[in-house]
Amino acid sequence: MYLRGHLPSEINIYSLKSDFVKTYKSGLRIEAGVKVSYVKSDNRVNYERKVPNGWVPDSRNNHFIYDENINAAYINASKQLKKWTLQGGLRMENTNTKGTQVIDNSSVKRNYVSLFPTAFASYAFNDKNSLTLSVSRRLQRPNYQDLNPFTFFLDSLSYRQGNPYLTPQFSYNYELIHSYNGKLITTLNYSKTTDVISNIINRNRGANNEIIGFLTSDNIASFTNMGLAISAPVKIAKWWNVNLYGNLYRNHYEGTYISNETGSPEVVALDIAFTSFTVNVANSFTIGKGWSAELSGWYRYKTVEQLNLAFPMGQLNFGLAKNNLLKGRMSLRLNARDPFNWQYYRGLTQYGTVDFNLNNRWDNRQYGINITYRFGTQQNQARRRSSATEEEQRRVGSGNG
Template sequence: MKQLFTVLILLIICANSTIAQERSGKISGSIKDESGKTLEGATVTLNRSPDGALVKVTIATKQGSFEFDKLADGNYLIAVSVAGFSAFKSEPVKLSEQRSLELPAFVIKKGDKSLAEVTVTGKRPLIENKIDRTVINVEAAPTNAGASALEVLEKSPGISVNNDGVISLKGKQGVIVMMDGKPTYLSATDLANVLRNLPASALDQIEIMPNPPARFDASGNSGVINIKTKKSRADGFNGSVTTGGTISYYKRGNSYLAPLRSTTSVNLNYRKGKLNLFGNYNYNYREGRSDMTMERKFYEKNGTLNSISNSNTEFNGLNNNHTVKLGLDFYADKKNVFGIVLNGFGFWGFPKPVSTQTISAPDGSVESVLKSITTNNLTFFNYSSNLNYKHTFDSTGRELTVDFDYIGYSNKSETVLRTDVYDGAGNNTGRLMLRGDIPGVINIYSVKSDYVHPLKKEMRFEAGFKTSFVKNDNEVDYSRDLNGAWVKDSRSNHFVYKENINAAYAQINKKWKKWSAQLGLRLENTVAEGHQVTNDSTFRRDYTNLFPTTFINYEANKNHTITLSYGRRIERPNYQDLNPFTWFLDSLTFRIGNPYILPQFAHNVELRHSFKGQFTTTINYTVTNDVIAQILKQNTEQRITFLTIDNVAEFRNIGIAINA
């Protein structure tokens, strides 16, 4: 790794050594009225073309002249604003091999209104297809008015959201969702709750990356969605408060149920001078009612049917959670910005599944009936902090960003499982009691830095690194009621998992005529250690992988654009799947973790055609090795069913999507 970081630093130094040559361009000109008189004091704005991004602003001299120096190659627009005259905007001008460009005098016409300033603006399209992502401009769709962030996502191309709020991208779950370039570090359910309470009016753009570039972590085969929120630029205080609730009526048996859901959200922002303060608070209350019916058949090794188990489970419960976010941005000067963001999330849940299982012989006669009630008391806390710094070197877009992150999780589950056993005649033959105390703590520390350097001839170089440390400490303490005394159960366990990932990447972009390309390479080294404290067994894995990414884009004309992309991805098992613990649904159904799961690797290829930036056809092909999958297993003698996680064979997937 030391050699890799040395090479990365040398690349940045070499890129820096050429910046003086690349920024030697100059554009100059003069401003006159219709009579030929020079206009002193006019405001002259230089913007990049075609996106209109501001580059520099200057004031015309007494001779009506202006000059912009230290410019990179590229296309520019010039706008002029002066009191008593109409606004003026030039045609695009190109600065390339001609390092010094002197423009003909701009002639400004008299106007009826005095203008204090001019802004080069253009209506943004709803969808922008870029070489490595699809960008949704939220305000461009009138139907987004009054919607939530989750509803906006659901209407975005390639994204689907199920009834529980789980987000999928091109049919695959496990998508990484980021907010303003920062990972959310929330579960799918918790993230859905946050997005339900975030109004669409607070969103600027949504970036969809089924095949993310090298700048992003290689983890996650489903891609990345980055939600960019609006930033308040006006001085002063502003905020909003929203609240709402729903009641759903449905019938269960002979009774009617009406679970309640309510939400409250408060958003505040204060900006003054160099300081920007922001914060929000969300509260969610949710009552849950659901049913699950299962039929399981148990067979002997010779294929003979042994028994049949039919179960019906009613899930009743409620949960409430609080989310808090506080942040500060300090604009030290035009080139340096410091920031801090604090997040907190608290969850309290009380699910209470009630199940009835009937075990029958192959001829249908009832052998036994088990009635179980599970009482749960769940608490979960997530707290995180981010320190960030951004330095802008010049107007060309050269910048350096640094982020320090800490994320902590603390959870505890207190469970009591009571099962009454009846024989085929309905006689109670006994009661089983199991009590569980399951605490867990996860701590994550990370630091990353990204460097962006525009080069000459419409090229751009990017490089960066990231290192993260994870410690996951989980314990499960089960005890069983034996003749009125609680005795420690053999399935109790204590598991400690540590993980260190070091990564570095570099990528380069190039545009020429109708073509553009982006090549990237990311290297990730993973060191993982697991320790089962109960039996003092350990394992260690150390592996290094390369993750190339390639994007090629051809713009045939203003109506047709074709993009071909390739990327290699990794999907590491999540921390809970690695815990070798037993979680009970009822006395005969449970889930077991697997500490020996290997990561899965995928090759993703995508071909995309865009017509007028609105009608998009996509064909994607994925090959995944060592697929991580849930496996259902049975024990015929004990008549138990359990779910575990393991690596299975290769998986190939092809998909076609059309979005309009």
């Protein structure tokens, strides 16, 4: 069977926000604000099937409209009390969504209110030692295209399909940070996420009882992450400085998903955990006469990402710079990013009857030459202003990996 298709998609985002900040003589600082956003996503899929006399519309054609309105308000308060720095806040969000499949006039509606408290406390023991504790509740909403129920064919035996029943994932995050001399930073963190939005590989039976694989997203698990991270600058020589970062952590996914491989829904249990580490090293060298060089790289041991076991990967970067050219007005910089092409993704997915290997290699090598010439003094720098639609624009892409 031959198919051809046209899949137009249009996403319109409207947002309005207002913020208020006031600092009192006592040192108390109050921040408050409101935000209203509206998103309309209009998606069509028009497939045509090849027949002897030409092309005819396919039965899988669809039209999906997603409307989302979020009304939010927040208030934060912060104050310095001798050796203490305290901050607390609360954000409330009212969410109203509706996903409609126009062809059969079916819809999924959701209306809910969520509260997101935050608390932060820092204590300075002396000039060199401080301890900071922070607690917060956050959410991550699904991308708009992941809510789209259309079928996107990858080949004759596999396809991708969105899920209009996806809900946001919520997390509680705890972090304890010790700082020594503002340089040696030690961080303990713990987070618990529920209704994790995960990409899953499932399988159905086709019209001829053949097994057809499909990729979709679902709220299938809870996720626990705990870790210990240390970062510090090290001066090895007068001309050689190193910034070191290491993170030892454990990821644990636990939950269930629905399999239709046998022809009827079947609950399959998931329990995937792994302990891993990441190391990042950045070297800077002062060569002299305006010359400097950089050598940086990172390595990540195999780990669990969503429901995949991701194998080790890393990257190495080089840089060379010359300043004070043309009486200090010009600088030259050469850089090479991942010249050995070590950054590529290999993964393994195993749960239920799914056994899937992924080897995703791309050419990540980049080489650059940057020349900067200053015509005059620049006293003022442009201030970056945040957009009211930044969060919504981040969700335009597909996938949550």
